[in-house]
Amino acid sequence: MPSKYMIDTQAAPNRFKVLTRSGIIAWEEGCLKCPVCAKRECIYGVYDNRDLDIMQMVDSIDNQCMNCLRCVQGCPKELIHKSVNPEYEALGDSYWTPEIITTLWSQAETGRIPVSGSGYSGPFSGSGFDSMWTDMSEIVRPTRDGIHGREYISAAIHLGKTPGHLTFTHSGDLDSKPPFLVDIPLPVVLRIPPFGPMGINTIKGWALAAKKLRTFLTLPYEMIDKEMVTFKECLIPSISPAQPYGDDLLEGVRLVEVPWGEKWKEIAQEIREAHPSVLISCRIPLAMGMEEMFLHLLDSGVSIINLEGTSSGRLLDDNSVFIKDAIRSIHLALVERGIRDEVTILVGGGLAMAEHVAKAIICGADGVVIDLPILIALECRMCRRCTKQLPCPVEIDQATSSWVASRTINLLGAWHKQILEIMGAMGIRDVRRLRGEAGRAIFFEDLDRNTFRSLGEVQEGYELE
Ligand code: SF4
Ligand code: SF4
Known part of the structure; x- marks a missing residue:
């Protein structure tokens, strides 16, 4: 494909731990010492790989957690909770929201379009650019052979x-x-x-x-x-x-x-x-x-x-x-x-x-x-x-x-x-x-x-x- 129609990207890792939206709070008090702790059941091994970044004073647990909530549901004494990270909520302002900032971080790190899961759970409308929608009526047939096919789409x-x-x-x-x-x-x-x-x-x-x-x-x-x-x-x-x-x-x-x-x-x-x-x-x-x-x-x-x-x-x-x-x-x-x-x-x-x-x-x-x-x-x-x-x-x-x-x-x-x-x-x-x-x-x-x-x-x- 002519270089005019594409931009080569390569992953550029973050230098600092990203502020995540939610954090894990795990209380020790009242623990029943179950033979198989819900924390050990984490299929991502988050608790086993947990580390403290001394320079940034950040616990790595929140960056590794995939938010499956398995440990939260698995603890019989309900000692594990997930809560919204106040540092995340304090990011930016009412226009440059935490969602926009973390999306830009992710794009700058990966060069990819962020995928947020199926469906759209945001508001129907908002102010400024959020009060307009584009006509996506051709979404089922964007071009004869796809976005990056023989028919180039030019952003020049x-x-x-x-x-x-x-x-x-x-x-x-x-x-x-x-x-x-x-x-x-x-x-x-x-x-x-x-x-x-x-x-x-x-x-x-x-x-x-x-x-x-x-x-x-x-x-x-x-x-x-x-x-x-x-x-x-x-x-x-x-x-x-x-x-x-x-x-x-x-x-x-x-x-x-x-x-x-x-x-x-x-x-x-x-x-x-x-x-x-x-x-x-x-x-x-x-x-x-x-x-x-x-x-x-x-x-x-x-x-x-x-x-x-x-x-x-x-x-x-x-x-x-x-x-x-x-x-x-x-x-x-x-x-x-x-x-x-x-x-x-x-x-x-x-x-x-x-x-x-x-x-x-x-x-x-x-x-x-x-x-x-x-x-x-x-x-x-x-x-x-x-x-x-x-x-x-x-x-x-x-x-x-x-x-x-x-x-x-x-x-x-x-x-x-x-x-x-x-x-x-x-x-x-x-x-x-x-x-x-x-x-x-x-x-x-x-x-x-x-x-x-x-x-x-x-x-x-x-x-x-
Ligand atoms: S929520 Fe899921 S991924 Fe996160 S620590 Fe618990 S079990 Fe592991
Ligand atoms: S607003 Fe300024 S001080 Fe804060 S992170 Fe950005 S560049 Fe650094």
Whole structure:
């Protein structure tokens, strides 16, 4: 299979013991000393292989237990219990839930799609991306011979402006400048996370992953030192007006990011003049009034716009609006004006799972930018101790660059497989065709409105009889 359609992954073991969802509590008091203890009956030998990791002060029992509950049921005095691990429950926050974090850990370790057992026991609907479902009507016949068969499913996108048409001379040569586009084999660009104790090996590892995945890593310009120069072709330096930049370091770079701000236009113009072959991407905050900013950028010839929401997938100035709704409204506004292909829309903030990538694209994005998932891939527990200058419990800055790269590639490899599964089940073989395909999704808000609107509105405090 052409390398464009697949991502090679290799197991990259955890450096620290994973926090498991449940823990075993085995009381000794009241033990009957049965001739065959229920603990000895464990077919996985969990109690026999039990060990204490002195460095991490963790009992290995919880990591080995397969949750069959045999010992719990087998103890006649009910001295063995399984309970939810409070450390697990304390992981992350209401958006970056323990389930999401442990799923990302597993994907980064194995490079595989996580299998959680038969059936789905989660809620029917939720907020944000959880309020939309994709149409999997082709799930019984994804392609003629499977997801990884002869009919490839492409997750590749291009960054830049797509010309409306091409003109040719009488002799058949292109009569205009060839369109300047950059291809990436998956619709995901990496960005340095907003926090975390990152050492040079961490940054190098992410750059190495971006290089192997043939995508990009966005990072502040000042982070590009002599060591990082070798990764130039897969870096997007982000240039802020406060930070002077040198032209020599931009030589060989294919994309540059200019965040929206007072001087963005001057900086973009300077770069364009000095490096005509560099694509300019502008990062703008997802906030009220962004449509105006957006159209202003388009008029200025910017061909890549990166919309940035909060880490919980909402507008920066209105917590009640989710990025999925903002993307939809911008995409539809551009379609109505007939200028959708003049710009590549990348969306960042709150992209936590592979399904979020597919859903963001269905809402109208071309691709996404992820930051926190690549930190969580390195075993981050989202405790945010590093933001208070406290030591990181998983010593992220001590990881080697090759381990960082493997974990990141595994995460993206698992996401890539999931995106292919989603597209296969939807009967779509090219992710570019998924863009704006809102007709192939169901939105809870629409469903709710269409089903219950005829019943009228219930005021707050009104009691139904
Ligand atoms: S729950 Fe099952 S796997 Fe876990 S320790 Fe008990 S018997 Fe072993
Ligand atoms: S584990 Fe905690 S301290 Fe370490 S990077 Fe993650 S949030 Fe920061």
